[in-house]
Amino acid sequence: MTEDTDLSEGYVSIPTDEDDLSIFLNGLDSMPLGKAGNKSLREKLGWNEDHNRYWRAHGRALDQGKIEVGRGRGGSVQLVKIIEELDNGSEATNVLHQSAPLNPQREANLYEPARKVIDNSWAKAENYDEYVVSITATRGRAYTGGKWTRPDISILAIKAYPYLPHRYFEIVTFEVKPKDQTTVEGVFEALSHQQFATRSYAIFHVPDLNQNEVFLDKFPDGQRILATARKHGIGVILATDIEDWETWDEILSAEKTIPDPEQANRFIATGFGSDIHDKIIKWHK
Structure with a gap:
């Protein structure tokens, strides 16, 4: 939800931290595999002139377990839900190729x-x-x-x-x-x-x-x-x-x-x- 500020020209909608978090996550979700460099994502969001806004949203997403940070010049981020989907797919493939013991007990x-x-x-x-x-x-x-x-x-x-x-x-x-x-x-x-x-x-x-x-x-x-x-x-x-x-x-x-x-x-x-x-x-x- 945004906050409304009363100015002489009318009402201006100011994004809250929750708004910025949603913008950040939606922007990252639109990137291939939900992954992007910090610089690329900042540019996509139009926050190149407001680094503090970007890092506030980045920090909230990280604290809430929505993203993982990665390497690369300037660092990178990836959506956790995408990582889980990729990981679950690879594990299902691995299970098919494993030789299971006779009558195994399911963990x-x-x-x-x-x-x-x-x-x-x-x-x-x-x-x-x-x-x-x-x-x-x-x-x-x-x-x-x-x-x-x-x-x-x-x-x-x-x-x-x-x-x-x-x-x-x-x-x-x-x-x-x-x-x-x-x-x-x-x-x-x-x-x-x-x-x-x-x-x-x-x-x-x-x-x-x-x-x-x-x-x-x-x-x-x-x-x-x-x-x-x-x-x-x-x-x-x-x-x-x-x-x-x-x-x-x-x-x-x-x-x-x-x-x-x-x-x-x-x-x-x-x-x-x-x-x-x-x-x-x-x-x-």
């Missing part, structure tokens, strides 16, 4: 039962003041740059300590691996989340692991999983029954890290819906 089928356990038990054990748990696997690659950097499940949480002056905000991510994928790749996927998360976990669904069996003896990659996770501060959870908290064994706790604030903000902007955004803003007030 996506584990997300909702794991989310419920994290929401109803794991997060409560952390004693957060406020928290939300969401499946973020399907939110696209926009905030980072590839499928490894999409957490399957994520927590946003806030907690105050009685004798400390500030409340602490946490982003905890979980990579869920099905029974036929108990390999170190799950740890590396969780590791890629550390650029925007305060803690990252790999959850391995191991229904064939009996109570008296040792993880390292049962799985060929077990030693490498634990060594790599310990080296990089990644937490490891073994879940015999993905739906039952009582069967979850946190054999390694994740170390807390300090993520890059820009990456963390972009992850929240693109990985969660507007209802959760509103809730987080209220937490910070």
Whole structure:
């Protein structure tokens, strides 16, 4: 919506920041593949004489997770929705060419039962003041740059300590691996989340692991999983029954890290819906 200014000659419509954001995004959307150099886009929008106007709209689009910045002389930008469309197409092609194990367990089928356990038990054990748990696997690659950097499940949480002056905000991510994928790749996927998360976990669904069996003896990659996770501060959870908290064994706790604030903000902007955004803003007030 524009603001009307009363001048002697009549009313002049002054674009608001929201108007400029829409103009910016529509202009970028009209470019091939939704991508343009900053100079080219600025010229297309007719903002060559008002660089501040361009950078204000650019900053709002970036903060809201609408664009990704790129390289090139003077820098470039691309619409996130275009990146996601291209990425989804390439991944679908890759899936067709992969050899799948016999009767594989679908990872996506584990997300909702794991989310419920994290929401109803794991997060409560952390004693957060406020928290939300969401499946973020399907939110696209926009905030980072590839499928490894999409957490399957994520927590946003806030907690105050009685004798400390500030409340602490946490982003905890979980990579869920099905029974036929108990390999170190799950740890590396969780590791890629550390650029925007305060803690990252790999959850391995191991229904064939009996109570008296040792993880390292049962799985060929077990030693490498634990060594790599310990080296990089990644937490490891073994879940015999993905739906039952009582069967979850946190054999390694994740170390807390300090993520890059820009990456963390972009992850929240693109990985969660507007209802959760509103809730987080209220937490910070």
